[in-house]
Amino acid sequence: MHTTADTPPDCHLAPEARRAGMLHWLAPLLLGLWLTGCASLPSEVDRPVSTALANPAETRLGQLVEARAAQASTRNDSGFALVGSAELAFTSRMTLIKAAQKTLDLQYYAILADETTERMMEALREAAGRGVRVRILLDDFNTSGKNAQILKLAFEPNIEMRLFNPLRGGRASMFFRLLSNLGDAQRMQRRMHNKIFVADNAVAITGGRNLGETYFGQSDGTNFIDIDVLAAGRIARELSQSFDQYWNNPLAYPVQSLMTVKDIDAARPAAGRTSPGSDNNAAEATMPADTAQTAQDRSGSITRVSTAPNGATATIPTLPDSTDLRLLPWTWASSALLVDKPSKIAPDADIAGDPQDTAVDGLLQLMSQAKTDLLIVSPYFVPGELMMKQFASLRERGIRIRVLTNSLASNDAPAAHVGYARYRERLLRMGVEIHEMRAEQESSITSFALFTGSIGSRASLHAKVVVMDSRLLVVGSMNLDLRSQLQNSEVAIVIRNRTLSAQATRMIEPVLASGSYQVDLVDGKLVWHPPQGSGLKDVSVEPDASLGLRLAVKLIAPFAPDEML
CATH class of the missing domain: 3.30.870.10 (Endonuclease Chain A)
Incomplete structure (x- = not known):
């Protein structure tokens, strides 16, 4: 069959021939799916029981x-x-x-x-x-x-x-x-x-x-x-x-x-596989030679x-190999553990008929007792309606609420931003203060004393922290979103101590001031205010995000339920 560069190969074929051509490409894909789909988890598994060190x-x-x-x-x-x-x-x-x-x-x-x-x-x-x-x-x-x-x-x-x-x-x-x-x-x-x-x-x-x-x-x-x-x-x-x-x-x-x-070994990308009998150098396999290498400077450090x-x-x-933990400023304080049970993510969790309080539920209960203010750090922030009601109740009592989350540009999961964006205007209208992390940080910014400012790197918020009334600190694995509340298992520590709460606040507030945009409603429209002294101007669209990314988020928004983000 003759085709030209402007003509799709199968455009003149009969329907049966077109289907045959499609099957030529689909057959390996379907076979792969059939083989993996037929795979099942073993039913008889030896799991020797072991426990933590007793003494x-x-x-x-x-x-x-x-x-x-x-x-x-x-x-x-x-x-x-x-x-x-x-x-x-x-x-x-x-x-x-x-x-x-x-x-x-x-x-x-x-x-x-x-x-x-x-x-x-x-x-x-x-x-x-x-x-x-x-x-x-x-x-x-x-x-x-x-x-x-x-x-x-x-x-x-x-x-x-x-x-x-x-x-x-x-x-x-x-x-x-x-x-x-x-x-x-x-x-x-x-x-x-x-x-x-x-x-x-x-x-x-x-x-x-x-x-x-x-x-x-x-x-x-x-x-x-x-x-x-x-x-x-x-x-x-x-x-x-x-x-x-x-x-x-x-x-x-x-x-x-x-x-x-x-x-x-079979799962390793082809370029990283080693021949039989050769040493398995994982560092070489995972560090492409054209992007990174080790060197020794004049002082002898790697x-x-x-x-x-x-x-x-x-x-x-390169990061050092150790630190002296005895030199850290240890603080002794009363505390509690918030942790989900493994059964939260069991296959029959939704039909077991035994609803359980989750780590996020415990955090929300603590937050409901706030008397003056809440400082919330959550990279993926999708409140859902019940959480929104709690925020509204807190604001009616005059509780100040500040939230630091990712901007669209700094978010490594744009789909999560879809869920957050649905609630952003309502949160602002009820008086919640919202700050969104800047993806491009100035070299002088040490966000949480953490951002190293390496050439070409970007910053993405990943911390999950709540400071309540300057006296209660929560640090853990969970976000304030429905996925953490309903789908994932999570863990967090609640610490009642003003010194540690103040220390965490000192880590976070410089990011609010110099490393994030403050989002506001001006004449009913969203406006992003850049940090003072940055030389940037107010913008009325998601800052630092490309047009393609903004359009992609709008396209997926109607098809993304909150609990899946």
Whole structure:
């Protein structure tokens, strides 16, 4: 058949021939979907029950916590230190890995395979080699392609790894994983979003961060701005109890019950595969040679040479390996743990007939007791009608409400912005003050003392924090949106302490003043006011967002229900 450059190949074919041509291309796709769709989760799974270290006091970390508590002369049984810098977020975790003597428990929504996490995973291997029991519980959603290589840790001596609520099918492509699970979309939507890191059942870290270079200020693309909290004592033991509930739950599958090392190798992108018998250098596999390399400067410290999309280069100091946690300003305070039960995301959660209070419900109940003001940081902010009623009630009582969330340009999930935008005008009309994070930060801005300002990088808000009445601080994994309330499991720590509340406020308020747009209603229309002294002018459209992005958001808006965003 003759065709020209301006003529589609099959335009003159009979309908039967056109269908045959389509099947020629569709057959491999349908076969792939059939094969992955037929895959099922194993029914008989060996899940040995294990629990947190019974006596933390027998470890150096446990003894350090007891000594610090005695030194503080306090009746409070839990100590805290805020983690607002990317460097401290990384080094504190590395320090706990190196200090652990008995156990390390990690529970995360995502662990991304890159140079930064490879350093952390190598430290975990070393800990396991000296006899530390390592348990890693990971949500299964982000374990395809390159990120699947993290799962090889499950086959290391003294390291156990389980996947929570795993998806059926292969891991070579996220696209095909999602496609093959569309028939079970409701289950696919329910994710374990908890972030917990516990050493020797004595010291823990929780907050908004997953594990990956973009969470530790090392990405050449987008760096997430976040806040964690170090927690010691009784609250760390409660976090361990929560970990154990998830670890021993039927939805937690040992990696070995789902795949082999060969299966994991097969999921790696072709350019990153190693030949049989060769060393598996994960750092080389995940760091393209043309975008980043290591170098040694005159002082002898290791650095990264980063290349931005515009061709500019910058030398970025590599994060240190540890920090002295004894030097941190620990504060002992009364506290409580908000954590969802694993059953929240069970397949039959909606029909079990046993409604449960969620972590977000607990947070909303606390917020309803505000007497003067609320400062809310939530990267994905989709209130829903019930939450809107609560905000209206608070405003009627004269409670000041300030919200810091992402702008459309800084949001890594534009669909979530769709849900937020539906409520923005109503929130402003009731007197809620709204600030939206700027994607492009000035080099002098150290948002949450965290943004490193590497060449070509952008800022995206990822912290989940509430400060109430300058005396109550909440740091956790959940957003103020319906997904966190209804779909995902979450965890947060509530701390009643004015010192820590003031410290968190000092981290956040510079971003409100210098790193965000304040949104306002002028003559009934939205206006974005840039930071004073920035040299920017007021705008009446989503700032820094391209026309294409703004149009895309408008197109998907009618088809995106709040609870799915």
